[in-house]
Amino acid sequence: MPRPKTGDKRAAILRAATKTIAEDGVGASTAGIAKAAAVAEGSLFRYFPDKDRLLNELYRELKLDMRSAMIAGFPVTGSLRKRIQHIWNAYVTWGMESPAKRRAMMQLTVSERITDQTRQEGQSGFEDATEAMQQFVARGKLSDLPPAFASDLLLAMAETTMASMVANPAKADHYRSAGFEAFWSAAAKK
Amino acid sequence: MPRPKTGDKRAAILRAATKTIAEDGVGASTAGIAKAAAVAEGSLFRYFPDKDRLLNELYRELKLDMRSAMIAGFPVTGSLRKRIQHIWNAYVTWGMESPAKRRAMMQLTVSERITDQTRQEGQSGFEDATEAMQQFVARGKLSDLPPAFASDLLLAMAETTMASMVANPAKADHYRSAGFEAFWSAAAKK
Amino acid sequence: MPRPKTGDKRAAILRAATKTIAEDGVGASTAGIAKAAAVAEGSLFRYFPDKDRLLNELYRELKLDMRSAMIAGFPVTGSLRKRIQHIWNAYVTWGMESPAKRRAMMQLTVSERITDQTRQEGQSGFEDATEAMQQFVARGKLSDLPPAFASDLLLAMAETTMASMVANPAKADHYRSAGFEAFWSAAAKK
Amino acid sequence: MPRPKTGDKRAAILRAATKTIAEDGVGASTAGIAKAAAVAEGSLFRYFPDKDRLLNELYRELKLDMRSAMIAGFPVTGSLRKRIQHIWNAYVTWGMESPAKRRAMMQLTVSERITDQTRQEGQSGFEDATEAMQQFVARGKLSDLPPAFASDLLLAMAETTMASMVANPAKADHYRSAGFEAFWSAAAKK
DNA sequence: GATGAATGAGGCTTCATTCAT
DNA sequence: GATGAATGAAGCCTCATTCAT
Numbered sequence: 001m002p003r004p005k006t007g008d009k010r011a012a013i014l015r016a017a018t019k020t021i022a023e024d025g026v027g028a029s030t031a032g033i034a035k036a037a038a039v040a041e042g043s044l045f046r047y048f049p050d051k052d053r054l055l056n057e058l059y060r061e062l063k064l065d066m067r068s069a070m071i072a073g074f075p076v077t078g079s080l081r082k083r084i085q086h087i088w089n090a091y092v093t094w095g096m097e098s099p100a101k102r103r104a105m106m107q108l109t110v111s112e113r114i115t116d117q118t119r120q121e122g123q124s125g126f127e128d129a130t131e132a133m134q135q136f137v138a139r140g141k142l143s144d145l146p147p148a149f150a151s152d153l154l155l156a157m158a159e160t161t162m163a164s165m166v167a168n169p170a171k172a173d174h175y176r177s178a179g180f181e182a183f184w185s186a187a188a189k190k
Numbered sequence: 191m192p193r194p195k196t197g198d199k200r201a202a203i204l205r206a207a208t209k210t211i212a213e214d215g216v217g218a219s220t221a222g223i224a225k226a227a228a229v230a231e232g233s234l235f236r237y238f239p240d241k242d243r244l245l246n247e248l249y250r251e252l253k254l255d256m257r258s259a260m261i262a263g264f265p266v267t268g269s270l271r272k273r274i275q276h277i278w279n280a281y282v283t284w285g286m287e288s289p290a291k292r293r294a295m296m297q298l299t300v301s302e303r304i305t306d307q308t309r310q311e312g313q314s315g316f317e318d319a320t321e322a323m324q325q326f327v328a329r330g331k332l333s334d335l336p337p338a339f340a341s342d343l344l345l346a347m348a349e350t351t352m353a354s355m356v357a358n359p360a361k362a363d364h365y366r367s368a369g370f371e372a373f374w375s376a377a378a379k380k
Numbered sequence: 381m382p383r384p385k386t387g388d389k390r391a392a393i394l395r396a397a398t399k400t401i402a403e404d405g406v407g408a409s410t411a412g413i414a415k416a417a418a419v420a421e422g423s424l425f426r427y428f429p430d431k432d433r434l435l436n437e438l439y440r441e442l443k444l445d446m447r448s449a450m451i452a453g454f455p456v457t458g459s460l461r462k463r464i465q466h467i468w469n470a471y472v473t474w475g476m477e478s479p480a481k482r483r484a485m486m487q488l489t490v491s492e493r494i495t496d497q498t499r500q501e502g503q504s505g506f507e508d509a510t511e512a513m514q515q516f517v518a519r520g521k522l523s524d525l526p527p528a529f530a531s532d533l534l535l536a537m538a539e540t541t542m543a544s545m546v547a548n549p550a551k552a553d554h555y556r557s558a559g560f561e562a563f564w565s566a567a568a569k570k
Numbered sequence: 571m572p573r574p575k576t577g578d579k580r581a582a583i584l585r586a587a588t589k590t591i592a593e594d595g596v597g598a599s600t601a602g603i604a605k606a607a608a609v610a611e612g613s614l615f616r617y618f619p620d621k622d623r624l625l626n627e628l629y630r631e632l633k634l635d636m637r638s639a640m641i642a643g644f645p646v647t648g649s650l651r652k653r654i655q656h657i658w659n660a661y662v663t664w665g666m667e668s669p670a671k672r673r674a675m676m677q678l679t680v681s682e683r684i685t686d687q688t689r690q691e692g693q694s695g696f697e698d699a700t701e702a703m704q705q706f707v708a709r710g711k712l713s714d715l716p717p718a719f720a721s722d723l724l725l726a727m728a729e730t731t732m733a734s735m736v737a738n739p740a741k742a743d744h745y746r747s748a749g750f751e752a753f754w755s756a757a758a759k760k
Numbered sequence: 761g762a763t764g765a766a767t768g769a770g771g772c773t774t775c776a777t778t779c780a781t
Numbered sequence: 782g783a784t785g786a787a788t789g790a791a792g793c794c795t796c797a798t799t800c801a802t
Contacts, residue, residue: 404682405596492593522752536730537723540726543722558714567755
C-alpha cells in the first residue's frame with residue numbers, strides 16, 4: 001500500500017489558498033499558495049489539475065462553508081422574519097469571523113476564472129434559506145423582481161454592513177441589527 | 191482605433207485600459223492595453239510610471255466620470271427624495287450605458303493594487319450628492335450608521351439591480367424604479 | 381488492459397512503452413507508460429532503474445523481435461537471392477504488421493538516449509542473415525563498402541517502401557516486391 | 571524609431587537551434603537554444619511565438635538551405651543521369667559539410683511536432699530536381715511507384731552512404747560515387 | 761517624444777524519481 | 782513486492798519595464 005493521500009493536505013492547500021487569495025487576489029501564485037500550505041509546489045497539482053480548478057474548487061468550498069453556517073440552527077418552522085433574520089445574522093457572523101474567507105470569496109466572485117457552472121452549483125444545497133428568501137420577495141413590494149434578487153441584495157447589503165462593522169467594531173452588534181432592519185425594509189411589504 | 195494625437199494619448203490609454211481590464215481583469219497586460227490604445231508598448235510608461243499607477247489613475251478617472259454623470263442636472267433645490275432619486279437614476283444609467291467602465295470599476299475595487307489613498311480621494315468632489323445622502327441617513331432610521339454607509343449601500347444595491355436589468359432587459363426600466371424603492375425603504379424614516 | 385500477473389509486468393511495461401513512444405515520441409512520460417501498462421508509476425522503476433535504461437532495453441527488445449521475425453523460416457541453404465529476399469520480405473512484413481513497433485523503433489533510433497553500446501549489441505544475434513548480406517555486398521558491385529552498408533541500406537529502403545505501402549495499401553504487395561527489386565539492383569553484380 | 575529588430579538575431583537563434591537539436595534532439599530546451607544563441611530566453615519568443623513554431627520554421631529553413639545547395643549549378647539541360655547525379659552529389663556534399671544541419675533535419679523529420687503543412691511546403695520550390703526524379707522513376711523499372719518514392723529513396727540511401735563516409739573518411743569520395751551507382755541501379759531501367 | 765526590441769524574473773505545469781506504507 | 786503520494790528541478794511561456802534608436 002502506498003502512502004495514503006492525507007485528506008489533510010487538500011484541506012491545507014484550500015486553507016492556504018483562502019488566505020493567500022484574500023491578501024493578493026486571484027493573481028496569487030501557486031508557488032505562494034503551496035508555500036503557505038507547507039507543501040511542495042508540485043504537490044498542489046496532485047490535488048488540483050490546474051490553477052483554474054483550484055480556484056473553482058475553492059469557490060465551491062467557501063460557498064459550502066458559508067452555507068453550513070447558515071443552515072446550522074435554521075428555524076425551519078419560525079416566522080418569515082425569524083428565518084430571514086437568521087440568514088442575515090448567520091451570514092454576517094460568518095463574514096466577520098472569517099474575514100479571509102469573505103475576502104477570498106469577493107475576489108473569486110468577480111473573477112472571470114470562475115465558470116458559470118461553478119456559480120450555478122454554488123446556489124444549490126441551500127433550499128430552506130432560498131425558499132425563505134423567495135417567500136420574502138414574493139410577499140413584499142419587490143414581488144416581480146427575479147428570484148435571485150433578494151439573495152444578491154442580502155449579500156450586497158451585508159457586505160456594506162460588515163464594512164461599517166470593521167470600521168467601528170465597538171458598534172458592531174448595533175450595526176448588524178440596523179443592517180438587518182434596512183434589508184428587511186428594503187424588500188418587505190409596504 | 192487610429193493612432194491618437196499626442197494630447198489624446200493618455201486618454202486613449204485609459205480608455206483602452208477600461209475595456210481591457212473589464213474583459214481580462216486587473217491581470218490584463220500592459221502590452222495588451224497599449225495595443226488596444228494603438229500606442230507603442232513603451233509609450234504607456236511615458237504617461238504612467240508603472241502599472242500600479244495606471245490602475246490607480248484609472249480608478250480615479252472612473253470615479254470622476256461616474257461623478258460627472260451624477261452631478262449633471264442635479265436638482266440642488268429639489269426635495270430630498272428627488273435628489274436621492276436623481277443619484278440613483280444617474281448611477282444606474284451610467285452603469286448600464288458604460289458596462290465596460292462599470293465592470294472595470296468592480297475589478298479595480300476588489301483589487302489590492304488600489305491604494306487606500308486612492309480610495310479615499312475617490313470619495314471627494316461630490317459634495318451635493320454626499321450631502322443629500324447624509325441627510326437621507328440622518329433623517330432616516332439608520333441615523334447612527336457611519337456617513338459612508340448610505341453611499342456604499344446605494345452602490346451595492348444598484349449593482350444588484352443592474353444585474354437584474356442585464357438579465358432581463360425588457361423590464362429594465364421597471365427594475366430601476368423598483369430598485370430605487372427598495373433603496374429608499376431601506377434607509378428612509380419608518 | 382487487465383493488471384498483469386507479476387511475471388508479465390516487465391513485458392507489459394515494454395509493450396506499453398512501445399505503443400506510447402510510437403505515439404508520443406521518446407518524450408513520453410514514465411507515468412503515461414506505467415498507466416498504459418496498468419501498473420503503478422513506481423513499479424516501472426522496479427524493472428528499469430531509470431528511463432534511459434527502459435529506452436535502451438526497449439530498443440534491444442524491438443531489435444530482437446524484428447530479428448525473430450527474420451530468422452523464422454530462414455532458407456539457410458537457399459540461393460543468395462532467396463535468402464536476401466526472405467530478409468526483405470520478413471522485415472517489411474514485420475514493419476507492416478507492427479506499426480507501433482516500427483514507429484517506436486524509428487523514434488529510438490534517432491534518439492540521443494540510446495547508447496552506442498546498445499546500438500552495437502543490436503547488430504548481433506543475426507548471423508545467418510548477416511552472412512547473407514555480407515555475401516551479397518561482397519559479390520556485388522559495392523564490394524568495398526563497409527559490411528554494415530547493405531543492412532543499413534535494406535532498412536532505409538524498406539522504410540521508404542513501407543511509406544508507399546501505407547500510403548496506398550491496395551498496391552502493398554506490389555510495392556513490396558518492387559522495393560525488393562530496387563534493393564537487389566542497388567547492390568547486386570552488374 | 572525603436573531599436574530595429576536585427577535580422578541577425580533570428581538567424582542566430584535558428585543556427586543555435588540547429589546545433590542544439592542536432593545534439594539533444596527535439597527535446598532540447600528553449601533555454602539551451604537561447605543560451606547557445608547568446609540571447610535572452612524571452613527574446614526567443616519575440617521571434618517565434620512558441621517552440622512548435624520554432625521547430626517548424628527551422629525545418630523550413632533547413633529544407634530551403636538544402637535546396638539552395640541542390641539548385642546551384644543544376645545542369646538543367648544535361649542528361650538525366652547528369653541531373654540525377656548532381657542531385658545526389660549536392661545532397662551528400664551538403665550533408666557532409668553541415669553535419670549539424672543534417673542531424674537536426676533527421677530529428678525534425680521524425681518528430682510529430684512538424685505539421686503536415688510544413689512538410690508539404692517543404693517539398694515546393696525544387697521543381698527542376700523533382701522533375702528529374704520523376705522522369706528517372708517513370709523511365710525506370712519502378713515506373714508505377716508513387717512519385718515521391720525516388721526522392722525518399724535518395725534521401726534514405728544518401729543517409730546510409732553518409733554513415734559509411736563518416737565511419738571511414740579516407741574513402742569518402744569513393745563511397746559517394748559507389749552510393750550513387752547503387753541508387754542509380756536501384757531505380758534505373760533494367 | 762515615440763517606438764518596440766530586448767530582457768530576465770517569475771508564473772504555471774510536467775515529470776523522473778524516491779520512499780512510506 | 783507493489784503502490785502511488787510526494788517532491789523540486791526544469792520546461793515553456795508571459796510580462797512589466799528599460800533603453801537604443
